[in-house]
Amino acid sequence: MWSKKWLHAGLALLLSISLLTACGGETSGDSGTVTLTFWNGFTGPDGKNMKEIVDQFNKEHKGKIHVKMEAIPWDNFYDKIRTVVASGKAPDVAAMHLDQVPRMANKGVLTPLDGHLEKVDLKKEDFLPEVWEAGVYEDKRYGIPLDVHPIGLYYNVELLKEAGFDKPPTNLKEFLEVAKATTKDTDGDGKIDQWGFGMPTLWPAQMIFFSNLHQFGGEAVSSDGTKALYNSEEGEKTLQLMKDMIFKYKVSPKNIQQDGENTLFRQGKMAMHINGIWMINGLKEQKGLKFAAAPLPQFGDQKATWASSHNLVLPKQRDEDPKKTEAAMTFVDYVTENSLAWAKAGQIPARNSVRESDEFKALKEQSQFAKQVDYLKFHNPTPTFVDVWSPTEQAINKVLLGQKEPEEALNQAAKKGEKMAEAQK
Amino acid sequence: MALKSEERRTQRFTFVFLVIAAVVWLAPMVWVLSTSLKPESQAISWPLRWIPETLTFENYFIILGSASTPVIRWFGNSLLIASLHTFFILIVDSMAAYAYARMRFKGRDVLFWILMTTMMIPPVITYIPLYSIVDKLGWVDTPWAMIIPGLGGVFGIFLLRQFFLGIPYELEEAARIDGAGAFQIFFRIILPLAKPALVTVALFTFMSNWNDFFWPLIVTNSVEMRTLPVGLSILQGSFNIQYAKLMAATVLSALPVLVLFLFAQRFFVKGATMTGIKG
Amino acid sequence: MDPRIEKHSTSFTGTNVPIGDGKTKGSAIQNATPYLFIAPHLVFFIIFLIVPIGYGIYISLHEWDYLTPPEFVGLQHYRNIFLNPTSIDYVEFWNAFWNTVQFVVFAVPVLIVVPLVLAVAVDTKTWGTHFFRAVFYAPSLLSVATVSLIWLWILDTNAGIVNFYLNKFGGETVPWLSKMPWAWIALVVMTVWWTIGRNMIIFLAGLQDIPEELHEAAKIDGAGRLSRFFHIILPGIRGPMLFCVVMTTIESFNLFGQPYMTTQGGPGEETEVLMMLIRQVGFADFRMGSAAAMALIMGFSLLLISMVQFAVMNRGQIRGPR
Structure with a gap:
């Protein structure tokens, strides 16, 4: 009798765990919405600001693109990103630090973005030159700078x-x-x-x-x-x-x-x-x-x-889906363009147009930090900088x-x- | 007479010693509780106060309300994972232990010897390959990674087998004469008798799974899949040096186990004794 | 080796009722029954214990970054770790190895003596022993993350309570988590606070197994308290002692959570212990081969140490009084 009771309890547990795992993988159905996962390391208060941008994006692209954000502490994030790419479960978009971009690109973790840039209006002229150049590894572009943080x-x-x-x-x-x-x-x-x-x-x-x-x-x-x-x-x-x-x-x-x-x-x-x-x-x-x-x-x-910079990258997928890539680029463009909300979290926007806006200049502390933009020094973009440093x-x-x-x-x-x-x- | 007064002196001396030791042991917990009830800016101000100047529950609300650190969800994960793991261990281990204790079959002694030898092998050896296996099974970042691999362990079998060896054979004999099969005997007669041993194994399995840190840290990625201990380490980063909030989280994580301990103290103590003494 | 195993081996061929024995009933189903009972466990045992051990050895013989296919390098990782002082594996492994040994040497004696003293105290006929027992045991129910956070706060250099009282009574501010030797002391202190419960309970049970007459006889012989401790109590709890020493050593070797969360391996790399290194090399640097080799070496060192402990303490048992 006693064991039967436990058996029932166990079955109930099993049921609840299947529910638990199920709600992780919401499927968008066939409504035509492209669902993207977005990984980053914004686990602190900055995560809230990023979430706001994501929510706003989702609202504006309702029925077309839905982005699901996942914040993982940075240390952990860099450990995990490689294993998820290896097992074919990579997120569609991710944010990472500029010195990690060449490192990950070298290991084949990232998708080159050349050819996708033209579709959205991401242009070299709109970014700080040193930061923009840092996203290139072996003549291919892998990262789009989101911010600068000195x-x-x-x-x-x-x-x-x-x-x-x-x-x-x-x-x-x-x-x-x-x-x-x-x-x-x-x-x-x-x-x-x-x-x-x-x-x-x-x-x-x-x-x-x-x-x-x-x-x-x-x-x-x-x-x-x-x-x-x-x-x-x-x-x-x-x-x-x-x-x-x-x-x-x-x-x-x-x-x-x-x-x-x-x-x-x-x-x-x-x-x-x-x-x-x-x-x-x-x-x-x-x-x-x-x-x-x-x-x-x-x-x-x-x-x-x-200074360092968060770059938006597209991790390598086992089966690339052009629809998702396009949606991801739309999202990348949107986030960098709307980085004022992000600046409020304690960041300087990488895009000149945003950085030179009056709204950004009104952020008292941030604009003090931004006075340094002309002489900021970044880690050199090589795969092994981090190891030596x-x-x-x-x-x-x-x-x-x-x-x-x-x-x-x-x-x-x-x-x-x-x-x-x-x-x- | 001399003996009596010596005894009384020992008694008093020991008591004073125990009181001091207990104060030392309890102080950290009291201090944590006190910190968690202070506003953040008062928590780090010196001179410090044991009794909060302003009593507030805001830290608890912030911790429980933070979307990026879902403490309740982590608690649920830990509870579910540890419960399921324990449930499986009880079934799998008790069946195996029964066979090793009471049945005769070819290869039994060799098999059992192999099992017991692996008890000596430190788990560190298996972490790296195990990760790769779990990854290939597609279990990374799912509860299964924390529920299933541990079922290969042998500690439960060892403990339960010891217990089964002590059950009188007459009970089984009688049942067999009545025409009961091996499974019936096992589920109807043996298991109910083994309740105390099962409780001990359950308690220990549950606690060690609940408190595990290294493995869940490695096999979970997403915020929703973290267990409570790993979640706390994330919280440490999210609420960096915001000690009042961190301590609120600490209290939340400690409370359930301590309450459980309050009610099931007897089992814990007996369990701890059993694992040691049987050795 | 292991007394747990030894005790068993005596009962291996001991009393058994022949269920499923071919002689009672000759049917094939009967013969299969025992295997049905052990099968579920055996499947998990093989997949998640035996296979990983073999697979771990395989990985340790390869260079593998988890993304590209493993490349066979033979014993190179082992050679590096043992023989090549200029290799990164050598430098990192031995640093972590000696750090871990240091912790074991500092912590184990404290983790044996403190619980023993508490057990003796709690075993004395005095007031509220049940309460005290519960107080000392309770922290061991908490997870390492909880314990680390608690001590991170208590030992904070600038805002922590320990330094507050030190300052108040004229002491200097102590950098508990950021400088030697304080960092080791802090790690030992939090480990003592956290884990002594288990050992205390085991000692207590051992103490209660010592017959009362022995104490009485000794008292009548005029043996003092110390003499009684060394001649009756210590020999009387040899079994629990052996268990505690071995288990505590193994657990101390596996130290991970406390330094991972509080000192983060610092100052410098002086509290980076083996488990932290293996996680770092395996799951952050993705030098899986090196990490697997390190894990195997650590595992075998542990095995060796427990075997030596058993041998030494068992010999003592034969020669000891009684």
Whole structure:
């Protein structure tokens, strides 16, 4: 008797699971609607903005195209995209970072877009040249840039004012002045409890390093993506300066954990903070925090700021369906054209027409970041850039924790990175 | 007399020690609960307070209402997957265990020896090939990837066989004389008798499937297919350093198991003992 | 080897009732019955356990990026891992391997001693032992993701409660998750909080199996508390101890979720453990061959370690008192 009861329970479970799996794969029926899946890594608050654009698109293309969006955390996304292409279950459209486009194209994960561009009005002239060029691998175009996202300076307006500054610093000298003036012991217990700056020891330290490296005239990786160039004199100088912020000028706390500088900034215990444009909305949510954004101060001899870009790509399908490809291109065009809503999530539109619009200029913080567009530096578009570059994260981490010297750390990273690139072939 | 007073001293000393240890053990949970009831901006402000200045449930509403992180759906997935997996394990393992315990057939000892040897093989060896197999079966990003492969395990068979060995033979004999077949005997007589062992196996199978992290992380892609533990790791990214919201999610994920534990404590403790002692 | 297996092997040929034995009834159906009973499990066992083991060895002998067909390279991955210090496989594998060993060495003693102490305490006749038992056991029901999030918050450098109290009582801010040796300490602490319940319960059952008379006799002989612990309790719980040591070692070797979610392998790569590396190499870098070889080496090291533990502790049993 007892076992029968369990058998019934089991059957009920089976039934419910078949329901569960069924609602995953909605079929559009034969109504003529083309259904597209759109994968991206917008799992944070930016996902909401992208969803709005997708919903708007679906409304405007009702009966013709329906897009279903799927957000997967970036790390996971890059792991998964290859396996789904291999097993023939690739999404129809995906967003990925510009340095991943050549990498994926090289592995045969993406469909070349040449020949499809003409059908929609995607033109070279409408995009930032460096970003537009980055979507090309071995003479074929694979990606359409959606946005540009640089890093920049965030500062606490009140703390700066308190110390007598009404403008953000623009160079190293000013930066140190402000940082020193705002680093202090507020409660008189002999311990510093308010900091001028927070030098991250983990992400996004790599982006600060990349920016300053170029400011000092250095290069990150050779243009073919196989050799490390960051273990140079300029690289050491850059990393030494970053280290000095903590150990010599003592304007940044030591041993900051992942996003610790962000916590301090939100707590109002830190005057300046370097991070990506995508942080804008997160910081706005912190009640009582008065902050503003500015271009990255220039520490080296020339201007340069790290930036990346989300590109829209079409993953390779086992059986290509021209109808779907066409629908996908319509969607790509639509999203880039309507990227103002996307800019609100903390992005700079890649399309000149959108970026130069009054609506975009009205976005206070975003337009501060956008002042840097003429000197933005991107990862070079090669399949193995990421492999050569990624060990710098640990090198920078070790140096900023005070456990290694810049020269040794960078040389080790270069050796490892070149090996990783080789293993990827 | 000396013994008595020593005993009393031990008793008091131990009690104080246990109270301190329990406070240490419970503090993290209380602190998490407290954080989850604070507005985000107060959660990270120092000096910190154990009792929220402003009591709010907004974090729970945000977590439950966020479309990109469907916690309830993840909970449902975990529940369904763990239940189904457990159900299958009970059927498959109890049948096999019964045969290995009470029937004589060719190759039995060799087979059983092979099964027991594989118990020593660490699962890490199989993850990579298993992924490829599951992918070929088309199960990636479906519940089946988390329900079926585990059915090849042998731990349940081992435990149940031990139990079956202890059931008196007279019961089976009597049934056989009445003309019952092997399946009838198994379902009508043996299984009902094995209820305590089945509950133990069920509980452990359920819990380990429910809490599994590595495998579901690898075989699921879409937001809707994630299980609760993997979902939480996604949440960590979506609500990066928004601790009040993260802690609300933590409470939501912990509550069901802790409530279950409150009611079924006896089984858990007995189960844990059984798995160890029988060894 | 495994006492679980040993115990069995004694009953292998032991008492059995001959159901389906050819002698009782000669029909073919009767003969098939046992196989019908084991068939469902056997099918899953072969497809999802035996085949993957063989397939894993096959993959480890190939270069495979999951997209293009595998290319046979023989023992190259193994050679790289063991013999070629300039290869990326060698560098990454041994870093992760020694990191994992470090964790095992730090964590296992704590994961044995703390539960043992708690078990002895809970076994004492005092107030509320059932309650205490439940308190210490409860965290082990949570998933690793839940536990990691809890400790991520508690150990936050700038906003966490531990550093708050450290600062309040004049201590320095400790970077729990971002610097050595704190990161290891943090990982051990959260693992202790999370997992000691199981070992405690097992020790407790062992303690309760020790006859009361032994304690009484020792007391009358004038044995002190420590002496009783070493001469009665420890020998009395050798079986549970063996089980706990072996299981805890295996589990510690399989460490994944805690560093994956809290330290992310940092600082540098100092808490990147084997399971993280295998996931990274296999499912992110898609060097499936290398990853499969690493997994096999890890698996065999584990097997070897548990066998040594059994051998050592079993020998102790023969020579021990009693």
